Amino acid sequence: MDVLRFVCGVLGNAVSVLLFLAPMTTFKRIIRSRSTEQFSCVPYMGTLLSCSLYTWYSLPFVSPDNLLILVISGIGVVIELTYVLIFITYAPKKERAKIMGLSGLALILFITFAFVSLFALHGKTRKLFCGIMLNIFSTIAYASPLSVMMLVIKTKSVEFMPFLLSLSCFLSGIFWFAYGFLSRDPFLMVPTGLGTGFGIAQLILYAVYCKNQSRAKKGIRDELREMDLEKTDQSDGTGLPRLSFNASSKH
Template identity: 35%
Template sequence: MVKIYKNKSVQAFKPDPYVMTVLNCMMWVFYGMPFVHPDSTLVWTINGAGLIMELIYVSVFLIYSNWPIRRKILVVLLIEVIFMAAVVLVTMLALHTTKKRTLVVGILAIIFNIGMYASPLTVMKRVIKTRSVKYMPFYLSLANFANGLIWTVYALLKFDINLLVDPPKPSLFLCYRVWFQRLSISEDVSVYLMIVRSFFFLSEQLPNGLGALSGLVQLILYAIYYKSTKWDDEPEKPTANVQLSRTNNNNA
């Protein structure tokens, strides 16, 4: 953003990650509301701060981009606002319990979280094509990697991953059977709930895992193409054609 402000132009920087993150933050802010998912103050405060920051970034693109790019950003933002308004209306009018609202809005939030982490793919495509990381912000890639990695580790600490990779131990089944017998629930239901719990764990970790992977790929690309990148402050090297023309002029 500092480079865009200094040059008074967005040059070849892509607004895709920032525009996609706006929708992602709006969805998570709505998810953290007390009437959707109670006791989620940290969710809506963190994503609310992120939403403000992303709107500032998008505003910079709107100010310093040409009309075709500006029109594209405005159209996408309008679609996001309309979609978000529809989600809020349907959730509040059709879903009357916080459990149902949490389920529906949570699924949408996970989907758009994946979209946010996948949005830098357009930037990575340009990096590979031009063999230059000039327009791929390093600190954004580093932040995506760190954010996805930290949230993945945090969630793993709250869940026994052995349940996903190892067969359940007999003692574990015995504990579940005793517990569910006290609740007058069959053992088949207990196994089903274990599977459901594992499924929701994977669905929660998929976006964060993809975010860490996406950030890691960007950092690897940055390391590969850093030396071949021509930065603004580097003088341009004369090409072979220019050198040849100068030689011909001297001979003449």
């Protein structure tokens, strides 16, 4: 059972790294266009807070023998913090103020959580408190893609919900749920079980609306082709606009 638990943890780490890196294409697009467009920072803020809580929960004085979670959650903190900073850099002024406000709130919550668990609680009580808080905020983090899912339903397009991100979310939830189950740790099972469910929901939405995206792209290509044909009709062999004269022209 310990070996199987270790294997699930290693696989969970591998998939979680892919999950953290999946939005890189999105952020390349943001940096290239110097705009956050319709992308939402909420999922990344939620993931950053969740990773911070997982890092604290897996520390030896809170929950021993969780080195694999400590490693991947620490990596997640660094990556998600980078994403949030990119959003702050390229978001519109109003959106930037909102992101910074949420970041400040998240920082205050984490510091309060850490101080209470470190100085006011001990032993099993500390783990219970940290586990409950982890479940609350991790549930919010796992539910944060709901905003993106609602956008998909509204626009009937998966343009702003990358497939790799949805797939990685699903696989990560599966492996970490198994890890929590084998560890007999309900504080790991609850949020990862919810994460698995939301991952399944995202994959279903992708299957439903991915065809619409293909049609939309085809429509854009057809429009561009028609525009090219119109330009060709309005030009002579030299590529210059064709001049037309009506019957009443004197010259």
